[in-house]
Amino acid sequence: MTPRRQLVALVGADLLSNLGSRISVVAIPWLVLETTGSPVKMGVVAAAETLPYLLSSALGTPLADRLGLRRSSILADVGSAGLMVAVALTPWLGFGTLVALVAVVGALRGVGDRVKHVLFRPVAEAAGVRLIRLTSVYDGLGRVVTLIGAGMGGLLIWWFGVTWAILIDAATFAVCAALIGLLVRAPAAAGDGAPAAPQGYLRALGGGFRYLGRDHPLLTMLLVISALNMVVNASIAVYIPLWVADVLGNPAGLGLVLGAFSAGALLGNVLFTVLGPRLRRDLTFAVGAAVSGAPRLLVLALSEDLPLVLVVTFLSGIGIAVVNPLLGVALYERVPAELQTRVIGLAGSLAFAGLPVGALLGGWTVTAYGLVPALLAAAVFALLVTTIPLLTALRSQPAPTPDPSPVPPG
Structure with a gap:
């Protein structure tokens, strides 16, 4: 084949x-x-x-x-x-x-x-x-x-x-x-059925932790995505259903808002597939992360206009479409081949850790402070975690080397 x-x-x-x-x-x-x-x-x-x-x-x-x-x-x-x-x-x-x-x-x-x-x-x-x-x-x-x-x-x-x-x-x-x-039939370097050289479990696991702790731009990207996952899950589980119930009183609105975000993300994926190789990666990641989080929370907090909410949510979906692909490329290009299994595993756990936390925090913040204050607080949090730490980290490091477009073997 x-x-x-x-x-x-x-x-x-x-x-x-x-x-x-x-x-x-x-x-x-x-x-x-x-x-x-x-x-x-x-x-x-x-x-x-x-x-x-x-x-x-x-x-x-x-x-x-x-x-x-x-x-x-x-x-x-x-x-x-x-x-x-x-x-x-x-x-x-x-x-x-x-x-x-x-x-x-x-x-x-x-x-x-x-x-x-x-x-x-x-x-x-x-x-x-x-x-x-x-x-x-x-x-x-x-x-x-x-x-x-x-x-x-x-x-x-x-x-x-x-x-x-x-x-x-x-x-x-x-x-x-x-x-x-x-x-x-993966290449032998990928472990195509061939066990890796013997190494103690804790030492092998520690190698992944040590690498991730040293690669500050990659770690920052992961923390940003974990924070975005937290905000997104709080929105899906708590904020958006409550906004729809309070403002629209019609559950059909829930499908519209969630569908607008998904539609934006799909369009963003198409655009990024075409334009991605020409874009500056660090800036694209920073802008996409910032657009995907705070704006959709702010419009829910400050507006009861469904068309406006749908437009902003759609644009936020376009922003989120660049985040995961750029993280994937960074993991493949920056992490040595012998550490990729462990580092990608740790990266997945860290990125997904925000999901259960987001649902819990969403419910708690609304119960304690009300929907609008909870949305505003989440928007400020999303704005901070998606701009200041990321841009500071990336300014101190060179951008990743562009993908070399490998040539298939003859």
């Missing part, structure tokens, strides 16, 4: 795995509702996957280096498929067993997702695809998967029932493992 087809298979497998995960986000809480009738237990099982996912993304990657990236990806997906079949077919085992199974799936997914992302670089270079274009296209496709995944989960439950919806989710993991196993 040609290198470009291997890249398509790898990216397709990762997106298919993400689609299955979005289905399970809907299907598993629904299974709990059907079997227990408890909203509290729905929340518990929904959260049970998140913490193991974050922990394994950071702590499991040294083991993946030792086992081999491609092999780790296949085993993680096969294990996830088997466990999701168990979730679907054995609901009588009890709620505690269900939580344990879901937690193990989360841990496997954390490792599986990270190693696939590490494989992107060598496979893309072998295919002659520029990394900045790959990360931009992947981010856009990932947003499409996120948009359709939850809706697909609901439709599958409606059409076939929750058991079959979860079995379909399990099938996506199995197909993902088959695609990687049969169609992807």
Whole structure:
């Protein structure tokens, strides 16, 4: 198989795995509702996957280096498929067993997702695809998967029932493992089934921490993205639903506001895929991060005009579209190949850490101070974390070397 087809298979497998995960986000809480009738237990099982996912993304990657990236990806997906079949077919085992199974799936997914992302670089270079274009296209496709995944989960439950919806989710993991196993042959440098040189677990893990602590521009980018994730999740979980309820009184407005942000992000991905290689990266990241956070919060705090809110939210979505692709390129270009699994794992955990924190802080700030003060405080926070620290760090460091557009081997 040609290198470009291997890249398509790898990216397709990762997106298919993400689609299955979005289905399970809907299907598993629904299974709990059907079997227990408890909203509290729905929340518990929904959260049970998140913490193991974050922990394994950071702590499991040294083991993946030792086992081999491609092999780790296949085993993680096969294990996830088997466990999701168990979730679907054995609901009588009890709620505690269900939580344990879901937690193990989360841990496997954390490792599986990270190693696939590490494989992107060598496979893309072998295919002659520029990394900045790959990360931009992947981010856009990932947003499409996120948009359709939850809706697909609901439709599958409606059409076939929750058991079959979860079995379909399990099938996506199995197909993902088959695609990687049969169609992807990563270069040897990427750990294509070859274990890494023996190294103690703690020493290997510490190497990732030490590198990330020394690379101040990269660490700053990660902290900014973690802060943005915190603000975004607070907005989705708390701020936007409350604004819609208070101002519009119609739940259809929630779909409009969230849809405007997603539509802006998709357009931004298209624009960045075309223009990204010509733009100055540090400035583009800073502007995109600043546009994506504070403006959409300020317009909710200061306006009750839905068209204005939709326009500003749409523009904020365009801004967010440059952030993740530029972080991906920075990770691939700045981090030595032998450390990428560990550093990318730590980066994923740090970036996603803002998600659960954001939902908690969103609810607390509204309860303590009211919606408008909470929005204003979040806007000020977003403005500070997306401009001052980032620009200060990047001014003291040279911009990353442009992507060299590797030539595929003859």
